[in-house]
Structures are given as structure tokens and as C-alpha cells.
Amino acid sequence: MRQFELSRDEIRASVRGTEFVDETEHGLAPIRLPHSIRNRGGDASIERMAAQTAGVRLEVSTAASVIEVEALLTRSFPADVGDDTRPAVLAAVIDGVEVGRKSFVNGPILRQLRTGGLERVDGTVSVAALDLGGPTAEPRVVEVWLPQVSATEIRSVRADAPLHPAPSRARPRWTHYGSSISHSAEADGPTRTWTALAALALDWDLTNLGFGGQAMIDPFVARVIRDRPSELITLKIGTNPLNADALRMRTFSPAVHGFLDTIREGQPETPLVVISPVSLPMHETTPGPTVVGPDGHLAGTPAGDRPGVLTLSWVRPELERIVDERADPALHYLDGRRMLGPADAHHLHDRLHPDAAGYALMGRRFVELARSAPWAPRTTTIGE
Numbered sequence: 001m002r003q004f005e006l007s008r009d010e011i012r013a014s015v016r017g018t019e020f021v022d023e024t025e026h027g028l029a030p031i032r033l034p035h036s037i038r039n040r041g042g043d044a045s046i047e048r049m050a051a052q053t054a055g056v057r058l059e060v061s062t063a064a065s066v067i068e069v070e071a072l073l074t075r076s077f078p079a080d081v082g083d084d085t086r087p088a089v090l091a092a093v094i095d096g097v098e099v100g101r102k103s104f105v106n107g108p109i110l111r112q113l114r115t116g117g118l119e120r121v122d123g124t125v126s127v128a129a130l131d132l133g134g135p136t137a138e139p140r141v142v143e144v145w146l147p148q149v150s151a152t153e154i155r156s157v158r159a160d161a162p163l164h165p166a167p168s169r170a171r172p173r174w175t176h177y178g179s180s181i182s183h184s185a186e187a188d189g190p191t192r193t194w195t196a197l198a199a200l201a202l203d204w205d206l207t208n209l210g211f212g213g214q215a216m217i218d219p220f221v222a223r224v225i226r227d228r229p230s231e232l233i234t235l236k237i238g239t240n241p242l243n244a245d246a247l248r249m250r251t252f253s254p255a256v257h258g259f260l261d262t263i264r265e266g267q268p269e270t271p272l273v274v275i276s277p278v279s280l281p282m283h284e285t286t287p288g289p290t291v292v293g294p295d296g297h298l299a300g301t302p303a304g305d306r307p308g309v310l311t312l313s314w315v316r317p318e319l320e321r322i323v324d325e326r327a328d329p330a331l332h333y334l335d336g337r338r339m340l341g342p343a344d345a346h347h348l349h350d351r352l353h354p355d356a357a358g359y360a361l362m363g364r365r366f367v368e369l370a371r372s373a374p375w376a377p378r379t380t381t382i383g384e
Contacts (some may be wrong), residue, residue, distance in 0.1 A: 006060070006074075006157040006165075014157070016143075017056040017207055019228070024182040027155040030056045037220040046112065046214055049075045054148035054183050055208025056197060056311040057093075062163035067092060069128045069157050073107035073150040074314040077185065077204070079119070083109060086267055088147035092130040094140060096200045098191050098374060102128040107150060119160060123157060141152035141166045145190040148183065172377035175202040175228055177221060178236035181278065182210025194339070197363025201295070202370060204232070204377070215240045217247070217255040219262060226266035231377040233263065236275040236336065239313040243352070245289040245301070246335035249307035252315070256322050260331070273332045274323050276316040278340035278362070282351050284312045290352065300349045332375045339365045 006014065008028060010070040012021050017029050022029040051074075060067070073088035085101040108123035134140060139162075146152045157163070176195050178181060184193030190198065199206035207228060209221060215237055224232060239255065243249035248253060256274075263272065277283075283290075286300030287309035293299035294304045302311050316335060321334040338346065340354060347358030354362065370376040 004159050011157055014057050014207050015059050024153055027153050029153045036123040040220045049211035049214055051151035053146035053152045054210060055206050056146045058144040059166040060142050060163045060174050061166045062159050062161055063136045063139045064159035064161035065132055066162060067130050067159045069144055070125060070155040072125050072153040073104055073147055075150040076110035078112045086149045087183055088150040090128040090133055091145045091189055091191045093143040093145060099133050099327045100130040101189060112336055114369045130131045135161060135191045146191045148193055148325050149185050157179040171203055171205040174232045175207045175225055175230040176234045177225060178210040179215035179240045180212035181235050184359050185212060186353055186355055187359040190285060192360060194362035201367045206321060215353050217259050217318055222259045222262035226263045233270055234275055238319060239277040242283055242288045242310040243290045250308055253318060269330050271330050273334050273375050274319050275334045276319045276334040276336045279342045280312060281345055330351040
């Protein structure tokens with residue numbers, strides 16, 4: 001019997017990984033971008049991606065043996081992805097270690113059709129009873145990581161012992177921006193995205209602004225990053241402007257400079273790392289847009305007579321040049337191939353996105369790099 005329950009205000013106070021929470025008729029829905037700017041992306045896709053709770057978790061203090069979260073988990077994915085392929089997973093973490101998880105495929109689905117439309121499949125509410133390994137004599141901090149592949153409307157949070165929102169902990173605040181690889185839909189649950197693996201290993205307070213199909217160097221996201229105090233900011237950029245053929249050489253570099261300028265308006269001295277794309281053989285010398293080729297697999301589109309199209313062989317040195325040109329002592333460049341290189345192409349299950357093992361490999365390598373990097377925060381005190 002779960003006789004202790006958080007109020008709505010207490011649930012809101014327990015949310016980490018975003019400061020934006022919608023109040024709904026039935027509960028609370030954490031979101032990763034504020035509504036005031038989410039209609040500035042040009043279409044509804046940024047709205048769906050921002051609603052998915054990648055990197056978002058609840059942090060409570062309790063001595064309970066079980067914590068139970070009731071939520072409506074609305075998944076969204078392309079029509080060619082099987083309904084059971086990407087379950088919505090909730091995971092309990094104590095002292096940086098996952099102690100229990102539950103997977104669900106019963107919630108609603110927003111199926112993305114090739115025509116650009118959406119098909120909604122109705123679903124039911126999920127109840128995740130997460131075993132915490134037995135009760136403890138004193139309360140400890142329990143994190144419940146919410147699914148990275150679904151929007152999450154939290155209906156209730158209960159336990160078999162008193163529970164309260166955990167106080168803020170003195171950890172380095174890490175804000176990360178990226179595309180689908182940072183969103184990590186193919187990862188084996190919310191604690192096994194590459195950013196979550198790194199944050200748990202390094203004991204960093206993660207805000208993941210990785211949005212599948214996005215990361216078009218959008219100015220409105222730069223303003224969100226600018227206004228969120230951080231000890232480290234990382235930007236994994238360059239892949240999707242190529243995938244969508246959304247920017248050309250003439251527009252790419254000014255867009256990157258403008259993005260950095262906006263962040264520096266509010267955080268002029270915060271360590272900031274520009275991470276270039278991982279190794280993607282199909283786009284190293286072939287530009288976008290990314291299409292389904294004659295063999296049924298993703299492929300680039302030959303440049304033909306299109307001047308100034310992007311390839312990764314141009315994007316990476318250009319990002320490095322921009323970082324060097326700005327002469328900003330707190331600005332750094334990291335080649336994404338150090339996280340997933342040419343020898344790791346077998347992890348690209350569709351030639352574009354890593355599989356679960358690929359995300360785990362990226363997380364481990366980022367941790368190895370961060371442990372000795374001059375840009376990596378070591379300690380912090382909240383409010384400094």
C-alpha cells in the first residue's frame with residue numbers, strides 16, 4: 001500500500017532537468033522549452049520533441065522501499081518504427097546507480113507519417129512501481145528518470161514511506177544542446193542516453209536540450225541556454241543543417257557565431273564546448289538532404305549544381321575555425337569523432353543514428369575526455 005503521496009506543488013518542486021512544467025487537467029507535464037518560444041521553430045516537430053522528457057527526472061528524499069509513479073506516456077516516432085521497439089522507460093537511481101526500471105508500451109502514440117502528418121493511437125495510463133532495494137533507516141535522495149521517448153504527464157507520485165522534494169545538491173550544472181543523437185531515442189532507457197551516462201558518472205546536473213530532427217542552430221534555443229545558469233555548456237551541432245539541407249556555407253558560419261554571441265550575452269565566462277558531428281560515412285563528402293536510397297537505406301544527395309552545400313568534411317574544420325577565430329579563452333572545440341569514429345560505423349543502425357551500444361560507447365568516451373579536460377567543472381556550490 002502506497003499511503004504517502006506528493007502534492008502537485010511538491011511534484012513540481014521535485015522536477016530536475018527543466019524549469020518548465022505545464023499544469024494539465026489531470027497532472028503535471030514537464031517540458032524542455034517554454035511555450036513562449038516553442039512556436040518559433042517553423043513547424044510542430046519542435047513542440048513534440050520538447051515535450052519528450054529526455055534528461056528530466058524527479059528527485060525526492062525518502063526512506064521508502066518502493067516509489068510509484070502514475071503517468072500518461074505519449075510516445076512519438078516515425079511510422080516505420082514498430083510500436084514496441086522504443087518502450088517508455090522509467091528508471092530509479094540512487095547515488096548514481098540505477099536500482100530499478102519499468103518499461104511501458106501501453107500509452108498513446110503519435111505516429112509520424114511519411115506524408116508529414118500524424119496518426120494518433122489512443123493508450124492508457126501507466127503505473128511504474130519502482131523497487132528501491134528495501135527501506136532505509138534514514139531518507140536518501142532517489143531520482144526517477146522519465147522516458148526520453150515520450151511526453152510525460154505525471155498523475156501521481158506515491159511511496160510506502162514519507163517522501164518530499166529533495167533539496168538542491170551542490171553539483172555542476174551542465175546544459176547540453178544537440179539533435180537526435182543527443183536526444184538518444186534508440187538508447188536503452190533514459191539513464192543510458194550518452195548524456196545521462198556521462199552526467200551520472202561525473203555527478204553533473206544535466207539539462208538535455210537534445211531534440212530529434214532539430215538542432216538547426218535556432219536562436220530561440222540560444223536564448224534559453226543564455227538564461228540558464230550553468231557551469232558547463234556543450235553544443236553538439238552541424239549534423240541536421242546538413243541532413244535537411246537547411247543551411248549552406250554562406251549561412252552556416254554566421255548562424256553559429258550568432259548562437260554563440262547570444263549565449264555569451266548572459267554567460268560570458270562559462271566554459272563552452274562546441275562538439276562537431278560524429279563520424280557519418282554517408283555524409284562525410286556527400287551533402288544532404290538525407291533521403292531513402294534505392295536500396296531502402298538512408299543516403300545523402302549528390303551536390304550536383306547546388307553551390308555551397310554542406311558536408312561533414314567541411315563542417316568540422318569550419319566549426320574548429322570559428323572557435324579559434326573568436327579567441328575566447330573559455331570556448332573549446334571537441335571533434336565528435338573522438339566519441340564515435342570511423343571504426344564505429346557498425347553502431348549506426350540506419351547509417352545516421354547509433355544503436356544502444358553506440359550511445360553507451362559515446363557516454364563512456366565523453367566521460368574519459370571530461371575527466372582530464374580543462375573545460376570540465378570539478379566542484380560547484382549552488383548560488384555561487
